[in-house]
Amino acid sequence: MQSTALRRFTEAIAAHAGLRPGTLRLTDWREVLTNALDVAARQAAIPLVVIDELPYLLQHSPEVPGLIQQLYDEHQRGGRGIGARLILCGSAMSVMHELLSGTKPLRGRAVIDLRLSAFDYRTSRRFWDIEDPFTALRVHAVLGGAPGYQPIASRPSPGEDFDRWLTHTLLDPGRAVYSCTETECLLREDPRITQHTLYYDILTAIAQGASTPSKVGSALGRQRNAVTHPLDVLESTGYVQREQDILRPRHPVITLTDPVIRFNQLITLPQVAAVEQGFAEQAWQAAAPTFNSKILGPHFEDLARAWTRQHAHAVLPSGLPGPIGTTEVADPAARTKHEVDVIALALGERPQAPRARIALIGEAKATAARRGTGDLHRLEHIRGLLADQGYHTADTTLALYSLHGFHPDLLQFAARRSDLLLVDLPALYGRGPSGG
The missing domain is CATH 3.40.1350.10 (Trna Endonuclease; Chain: A, domain 1)
Structure with a gap:
């Protein structure tokens, strides 16, 4: 995996420099990063290097942040170092946040630490171009404000009712946005989540009403301390939140925050057999009371x-x-x-x-x-x-x-x-x- 990533990065540098494929051979990440930054500094008026999905790279090349630190410090001392602006991106929010924490190599060296949040409900309505506010509310209640869902789910067309749209998207096993599949993909975005079954069970327990670590552990037949770390990971990724009472100190209430995951745990999973046998409309009708009371109501709040x-x-x-x-x-x-x-x-x-x-x-x-x-x-x-x-x-x-x-x-x-x-x-x- 490491050699593949090195080779692909090297070819990207060569292409940017105008070299023929295969003519540039770099053997380690220090060489790759140094050449990438040097080529960008020479080739562009605003030199810029972007490394996307950094958490996946760190799984097999954990030395990369330390090398970036060395290059940055060399540049600060007047050496060659970084000659271009460097942007590090990643969808695993917890991993990206930890890059700049504590004693990590990049601590104190980043100019901007920017988290790109999902659209708020008003912006989401404009992005989806939904005229009816009630339809916009329900779409936001099941998909949230992540703009990437719009191309693969398509917006409800004028005159199309929400129920028909939903059964042909989130409850269609043949669609990429099918909530059961999408939840599994979301969990895989964070490389720290390796025991997918445990995390999946924790999400289900929270969806079913377990609102404290002790209640989550009890629902899973585990001790409280066995779910403490997974809950912390899910909170850092933004999939669960702990809501504090504004007036009184008491145990915070744990809830699900990602609408797709909440929909999957409360609607799709209990009806998965019927949905995958082609009875999405009947399954949705049966799940309507749950949707109204446990999804639409809390979302409106x-x-x-x-x-x-x-x-x-x-x-x-x-x-x-x-x-x-x-x-x-x-x-x-x-x-x-x-x-x-x-x-x-x-x-x-x-x-x-x-x-x-x-x-x-x-x-x-x-x-x-x-x-x-x-x-x-x-x-x-x-x-x-x-x-x-x-x-x-x-x-x-x-x-x-x-x-x-x-x-x-x-x-x-x-x-x-x-x-x-x-x-x-x-x-x-x-x-x-x-x-x-």
Whole structure:
């Protein structure tokens, strides 16, 4: 493998230098890197060398970062060294991040450390060119914002319903975007993930509701410490996340973040036999309740928090909010706890700080029913509970996020109140919310 990579890199250098194939012979990575940088420096007005998918190269040539460090340091001392700009790329995010950490050779030598994230939900809608916001929401809920899926999945055509599009893409074993196959490919992007079955089982356990390391271990019949490292790897790759309570120190909740993996573990795997026998439409109909409750609902809550982070400052009386997340609020009189889907602290406040100023309390609902004054009264009650617990709520805005709109009486309330925001799906995608 190493000799193949050396040969291919050498041929690329020769081609760039205008040499005939086979005329350049380089025997090690120091020679290859030195020649690549020298040729680029002589051949281009802006000398640039790009090494893509570096993590795969490091599997059999771990010395490459050290050699790059040597060349960089030689150049800094006035020697030959690096004469061109060097860009290192890779899809294994955890490996790329570690390149610049701790005592690694490239620590302190990179000018830019850039992570290319997936498109946000609004950019994704424009990229896919989807007119209907509800269709855009559902496509984003199953594929996320990675632009590479658009060419292989194709967007739902005008007039084509989402259900038909989905059964002909994510639930079609003959398509490259078939979620079962795609999940396996995603796990292989990180070379540290060698026990694919273990990681696959961990993802399944999380999808089925295991939200702490102990619960994940129990679901797999393993001790907690046996899944700690795999969970850390999955978190560093961005496939799982740990959500902290904004107000109170408690165990973080582990959830899946990659929509394709979440769809596969919750929808495709339980229906895989029917799907691979050609009954995708029937399988999708059977899975619809799970999709609505465990995928679409949580995804809508995620977008509500995203809207609050990115766009709420334009309408909040206090302007830009601080940390945003979720929380649970104790209700001693009722002997219960209220889950809060969206909570934003005031700018400058720290999570879990006592008596913090709270900028916004919100509830997000993706159910078919429109939201009404009962939802508003619940938020008012929660605001009162937080005030009783010492938090500053005098300037707190209440926000209701609804997938299917609001009852007329609630809209009338919002028109008269400066502390109430109503955010429906069109508002999430760019039309301003209703409020006083």
